[in-house]
Amino acid sequence: MSEEHKRSEWDIAKAIEKLYLEDKLDENEIIKRIDVSKYELRGSLRALALANQYRESDYGDQFKESMFPLFLKAVRIPALKEWLGWDDTTNIAANNVNRALFFSWLSYEPLESKYDSPLIQKRDDVVSISRILRNEQAFDYLLNTRDLAGAVRNTVTISDYILALRKSFGKTFGPFLSLFDKANGASLSGVEQTNIFSDKIDSHFSSITIESYKCLRNICIDKLARINLVAGLNNSGKTSLLEAIYLLARQNDFDGILGVIQRRGKIPEERIQAEWLLNQIARPISIKGVFDGKQADVTISVIQEGGESLDMSKYLQSVEITSQFDSHKQESLTRIFKGRERVSQADSIKLLCKAIYSSPFFLNESRHYSSSYQKSVRSKALPKIFDFIRLEIEPNISDIRLVEDSQRFLVTDSRFDETPDLTSYGEGLQRIFFMSLLFASAQNGILLIDEFENAIHVDLMARFAPFVYKLAVEFNVQVFLTSHSKECIDSFVQNIDKKEDISCYALVPNSEGALEVRGFGGQKYSNLLRIADVDLRKAQ
């Protein structure tokens, strides 16, 4: 496209608006007709709606098309949207006072004998405003002075200093910076900090429909319970099922799909090649479900953008994620470049709930459990885990402690003067310890454990299963387990008294080779075990 024919954001937005409001086309049709992503489409419609509210306000006569990027920026900053009382379903800023204030900052205001210039004139000013909103002192200063630069100076935080330190000194401050990172939670590149819709839920997933994910097509799993057991032979789609649930919980978070691909490929993030990454998500992904009684969905697709602002020499493709939970729509767009860091854009990233995925084969080193250990300490889960280990596995162990510097777990064992490293104990003990730690991290969320039985002795399974259930209830966690082992599945069904808290599923190929689900409630499966000693893995 030649320079003079480049379309402005305003032009694109107006074109989208016409197709959407006048021609009544749906989002997918508009995307086909105009070369935009869903992220851009929704952002444009929201920005137009906010601009229209501005045009209808007292400042409406000051509206110029050149102001449109400011509205576009405003509807992409969650903190600002929240402050404006923004509703994504109606596309209206409902907080009248804050909206009037924001519009005033966008406009010339009469000041004594002259007009004061707009406070917000460029996109960065919108970002600055959003930061000021979090700081009472800076906000008051802005209200009193209409001095944006001065107010911004009032918002500088410890985080900003740390960022500056990192840029200036890099690894010299390594240990200190890593502690800061831990306290701050995982960082997301290019997007706002993730959080969850609500930490208080009445129920977890009640059903999940995987319309399309890897080998899974139109797979519906209903009557989900507290503990959900998925059995099958090798390569039957069990891990894909867990991944799909994980992706649904992560909504529009690109890190969700990145984590899935890392686990599959068993490679750390820094070694993921861009082309390979895109290959892994080549086919559209579509997953739906009911969480906490409300509809949720996520769609992930790889798209080819053609915008003039892209550096096409390095650009490969983009990963677009659209998600919805109840009436909350979210989207994100991650551009993948060859030999360059990917760039993610999202107005907000909210997860359905905490979602922890555990595989025995990847990210299973001690250091990956330090956060869960801390949470288990704080939630007082640790003594219960030790009690279980002492009673059922190793009576001489009285404590397992995380050493922060080395990120190792050391064991207090009455048989030894020294405190041996946890890795010197059996794999089974380590796995039981680590899996037990995860519940505190997944509080009010979901925990997905692949190949649960791995390294755990069959006899121990009968006692570990009710302990897992106890932790799941205590931390209000919905658990999804896959297993190759009949003994593992049977241990849960036979040793948990509250059968209604268990569901069992098998993925079964039909005559055309497509996978179908066979599902059983806990009581039903318990009866089938008692009567016919059925084997969930061999369901047909």
Next chain:
Amino acid sequence: MIKSINALLTFCEGPHDVAYVRMVLRKLLNFKIVKAKFKELPSPFNAIFKKTVQEYVQGDLSLDMAHKFFLPDTILQNGNHMILLFNCGGKDNYDKVRTLISDYLEALQDARTFPQGAEDVVDSTRYLFVYDADAKGIKDICCDVTTNFCSINNGEDFITQDWGKAPHSDFGRVAGDKAVYVWGENPGRGTLEDILIPLFANDNEELMTKATSAVVKMFPRDTDNNDAIIAVPALAKQKKSILTLLGQGEKPGSSIAVILEQSKLLTDTTLKDDERTGAFTKFVAEFINLRSTRVLEVM
């Protein structure tokens, strides 16, 4: 390819009822005894019977427990029809029949999902309760069956229809896929022996007269009591003694079941020509919708 099986679960009072039914099915309806291992039976029978045995073995099997399995005495098959004959050990053993049916229904729902290696799967099931009419008669027995089996599977209704008369026999009643058949001199009174005595007498008149005379003299019973509750069992016991004695020449020390099936006292022609046996044969064939050349010939 998995074959669909139509099953008939037949619950008999005792071993000689089983023997008689088995003989009728074999000789008049062309059924063959299935001599398969549990794992070779259709689903869900394969898994249920295997688990039943496993449970008792795990429960530290002792001699007095050895006969407490509730497994079929015999399984017979004709095409895709399979009949399982259970010896309930008496009319009043409703509990174990109820448990078996309840478990069976539970497993049947998922028989195709969990074939457990079976090549055949039960597709449809019918249930036949075979009792002596005793002094109660078929009407009261049907009521008893309804009372004891109306709700069987965790509160799920089992017998949902009223008992209707069978088209060709006064001795049978049908309620959908459930049936009751009574033995007796008439549908209101009697026992299996009322059928067996004339059958054996047909080819062994002299032996029968002697055996009857001996038994009546040796073990006098109150067979003429005006109260049917006393007279019917007394007569049944007397007839059992006669039949047992009758067979001692050929099968010394044997029970009625053995005499019935293994002695040569009862010929195939007699069995085929017997009116009551024919009525039962026809009843079963119609109840399970059995269609085969051999059967039509017999009927």
